[in-house]
Every structure is written in C-alpha cells, then in structure tokens.
Amino acid sequence: MTRVLLATRNPKKLVELDRILAAEDVSGIDIIGLDAVEPYPEEPETGTTFEDNALAKARDAVRATGLPTVADDSGLAVDALNGMPGVLSARWSGTRDDGANLRLVLDQLADVPDERRGASFVCAAALVLPSGVEVVATGQWSGVLVRRPRGSNGFGYDPIFVPDGDTRTSAELSPEEKDRVSHRGRALRMLVPHLTSTLT
Ligand code: ITT
Numbered sequence: 001m002t003r004v005l006l007a008t009r010n011p012k013k014l015v016e017l018d019r020i021l022a023a024e025d026v027s028g029i030d031i032i033g034l035d036a037v038e039p040y041p042e043e044p045e046t047g048t049t050f051e052d053n054a055l056a057k058a059r060d061a062v063r064a065t066g067l068p069t070v071a072d073d074s075g076l077a078v079d080a081l082n083g084m085p086g087v088l089s090a091r092w093s094g095t096r097d098d099g100a101n102l103r104l105v106l107d108q109l110a111d112v113p114d115e116r117r118g119a120s121f122v123c124a125a126a127l128v129l130p131s132g133v134e135v136v137a138t139g140q141w142s143g144v145l146v147r148r149p150r151g152s153n154g155f156g157y158d159p160i161f162v163p164d165g166d167t168r169t170s171a172e173l174s175p176e177e178k179d180r181v182s183h184r185g186r187a188l189r190m191l192v193p194h195l196t197s198t199l200t
Helices: 011-023 050-065 086-091 098-108 175-181 183-199
Strands: 002-006 029-033 069-078 118-128 134-145 161-163
Touching: 002 011, 011 029, 011 175, 011 183, 050 069, 050 086, 050 118, 050 134, 069 086, 069 183, 086 098, 118 183, 134 183, 175 183
Parallel strands: 002 029, 002 069
Antiparallel strands: 069 118, 118 134, 134 161
C-alpha cells in the first residue's frame, strides 16, 4: 500500500476521494487525512485563485510530512456576485458555518431574478510528490441557485445548487451521482492517472 495524504480536515472529502479511486478501480493507495499525521503549522489560504491555494496546501504538506499529497481548494462562483464568494466560500459569512454562509448568499441574491441566478462550483486539485513533481487539475460544475435549501446530502452550498440538466439540488443527489459530475469529481479524476503512474 502506498500512503497518500489528502491535505484536508474535511472527512467528507476523504470519503469522496476513496469512492472515486474505487470507482476508477484503483487499488494499492491508502488515503489518509491531516488528522492522521503529526500536526504541523497550516498556513491560511491566502491565494487569489483555487489553483494557487491547492498547490500551496499540497506543497506545505509534502514539506512537513514527506508524503505524496493531494490537496484541493474549491468554492462557489456566483454570476450575480461577479464570481464571489469564490476562494472565500468557506468563510463567506465570517465563520466556517455552512448554514450561515448559505443564508448570506441567499440574502444577497434575494432580488436577483431566476434567469440571472447562475453559479458554478469550481475545484482545483493539486498532486505534489516529494520528488518535486506537481500536477494541478481544475473541474467546474455549472447550475443555478434556488431560493430555498433542499436536501441533506453533501455539505456547504449543496442545498441551494441545482446543476444544469437536473431539477434536484446537489444535496438531493446520491454521493455517487454527485461524484460523476461534480467539480471535485472531475478534478480528482484528472489526477488519478498521475497518482497511479507515479506511485506504482
Ligand atoms: P479543507 O480546506 O480542510 O479541505 P474546506 O471544507 O474548508 O476543507 P475548501 O477550502 O475547499 O474546503 O472550501 C470550500 C468551501 O466551498 C466549502 O466550505 C463549501 O462551503 C464550498 N464548497 C466546495 N465544494 C462544495 C461542494 O461540493 N458542495 C457544496 N459546497 C462546496
């Protein structure tokens, strides 16, 4: 088994990467999270792009742990807010409270008509190896924001995001359905060939 660090404290992201590797028939890789390694000082995410933040997170982790590392940075880009909250999605209301963040976006869009409620989830996923090899992949998932939260799967802004081509919110999709089309699913799947070819 090759140990690969997923530089996150979000247990849902760990489960998601495990599921994606299993769906791609990848075995021999043991994904561990930050809670399973010796703590090290984690720099705040101050980059202006998802790619910069994902790379910085992965580089820090490789430096501290010596493990091959995947890190992602993701968020919601709302058309009517000129692409915000973007890289600030996790703390948009000033806290990491998903419910408060979602309510703030809904309040900000209260007067925005249905035809201008477009938004995309974006995810940049970075793979950094101790050898210095770096790969970054970006996935996007477009849809619209509804006015009332629905569904209890997923996390973050899922209860208000209806992906293009569906009528359900992403919190009403099964985890496997979400992986197949989501921003993070797409970005992580682009990394899988690099993970398998460099580690085996
Ligand atoms: P780590 O930094 O520890 O990985 P995090 O949850 O803070 O965990 P991000 O920095 O990538 O992760 O923040 C992304 C924020 O964007 C997250 O808190 C959600 O509010 C939102 N987000 C990202 N992907 C999402 C998804 O698939 N569904 C719903 N909201 C999402």
